[in-house]
Amino acid sequence: MAHDSDLPCDGDGRCMICKISPPVEETLTCKTCVTPWHLNCLSARPKTLADAAQWECPDCSNLISSPPPSTATSGSEPSAILIAAIRAIESDASLSDQDKAKRRQQLLSGGGSDDGDKTTDANNEAGVGGDSDVLKLLTGSFNCSFCMQLPDRPVTTPCGHNFCLKCFEKWVGQGKRTCAICRASIPPKMASQPRINSSLVIAIRMAKLTKSNTASGPPKPYYSVLNQNRPDKAYTTERAKKSGKANACSGKIFVTVPPDHFGPILAENDPERGTGVLVGETWEDRMECRQWGAHLPHVAGISGQSHYGAQSVALSGGYEDDEDHGEWFLYTGSGGRDLSGNKRTNKTQSFDQKFEKYNEALRVSCRKGYPVRVVRSHKEKRSAYAPEKGVRYDGIYRIEKCWRKPGIQGYKVCRYLFVRCDNDPAPWTSDENGDRPRDLPSIKELKNATDVTERKSTPSWDFDVEKACWVWKVPAPGSRKQVDNVDVEDGNSTRKVRRKTQTLSVSERLLKEFCCVICHKVMTLPLTTPCAHNFCKSCLQETFAGQTLMKERTCEGRRTLRAQKNIMKCPSCSNDISDYLKNPQVNRELMSVIDTLQRQTKESEENAVLGEEILNTDEKTDDIEEEDINSDIDIVIVDESKVNKGLKRKKDGEKMETISNKAKQEDDESSSLVTV
DNA sequence: AGCCACAGCCTT
């Protein structure tokens, strides 16, 4: 790199060394990268006017001799190609200055020279929409400028540049504290704890997957996140504002049974351990339990389909009517509660339960005598059989009867008699054998019961006296669903593919990943915070509308206390991003990818509508004025009424002052660019 | 696309 004392002017034209904005005659512009430098602060100045005209900044002139850390194998070639490419752009008379700037930017941020000749054309392949183009597009835009590879763990600097985590760490490890591309300083926290930009991860993974899919023959159906690509543990998505399992995506499902699988989960469906799910197995929480297929819903207590049957239930203490005797228990159906608003649980009943939905699913399992898996949660406090911690698999039960009766709260509830019928002993018993058929307990409440249902036909799951174990007497119902974690090519053409997989093109799915968490639309002027969350510039501005960086504090009118820093929490993760908000820079690489994807989507839609070729269109409207992109955010803004869309809670105790409201106009313009 | 759910974290 350049001599350590050499630094260019920043985005506002201020010299990064002396911090003044030098007049034009004191600035020197690099002929290669067109960055302005302050003449007086340069360690080596050009000697003649002619030299000045052909001057190359210390960064560019050293590009060849100082390859970035991890390009040892590729040596100087990429840099030489890069410079040649920049020169080609500069000499292209057909481009406006703006276009040139845009292309330079793309190049310097890892713009692919992969294609050899037309370096920047990856972004202009709109309309074709071929899936492999998407990978090319990402390769052209997100390549780490150190190693020239598509990063598998991308990190984004506050100045809006993307690198591999490894390369970034290496760079920082060398003591560098400025961005390798624009020289903006890297905040200490980012340097010590870089965060992976998970939106980019998903996008890149998706593009790679798509490529491998198209490469090997017919296109495979695509799942928004394929099971095999999910992490082993539950994780929180970009959109989920609070971390924690309640708002988490499930992790990988380890077993190979379909979601509507009845009965025990056997060893053959457990490629991970080869044991199947064993009675007594305990998991941390419902999410983890889900991953092993014992009980899939992570909130609901019943897993089932009203016309098909119920596969499993959870005893979690949600219904006070439940009565647990270990080998048998009385279970209460779901519903009867007012869950309006955003409640998920509500202990008070306000209407009768009916045999519909999940309750009906349980009744089907009762009639058919299907085996039902049972898990008990530590939250069931009144039961002696509940585990101390976590969620435990207790084996197979059968529903022998069901009925309705007035519940403790007065409203009618659906009731089910579950009796254990597993080949393994229950976790609480020291018995070495599993269950034998047993007489049904006498249930007092049956006297007041209505709608009593008993099984009339042979139970599907029953005890075989000869084999001395519980088996399927009637073949298990065929699964109507597909296992999510095996490859989905070949064979069965009647398989159902999820709706979203059929309708969305790759570009559209990628665009979905690039949605702003605040407005839920595809980002315009995307910003990436140091905590690695992505937002529209305007949305982030609006979120902190009217807030100042510092908070004045007065002590009951007497004297002014030292101003206090105003904490501005990232809308995604509650990290303080006030420092970042002083001068956030648009992630241009991301922006250009979004641009292209939007063009592709738009054009493929038009193609679909017209069914004929579309002529080359001018892309003028998609261009964004240079000045708009990184104009300062003064953490100032605008119209408070626009801010509260239920996404942001106001803090009452704090009074903020608005400095000005100049940003409004720009803002409206940029938000009008939102498409899709 | 809307509804529903015996979660789990955070605030009071």
Place this chain on the structure above:
DNA sequence: AAGGCTGTGGCT
């Protein structure tokens, strides 16, 4: 300790 809050995922 109790109640509030809220993305997610499956069913309809």
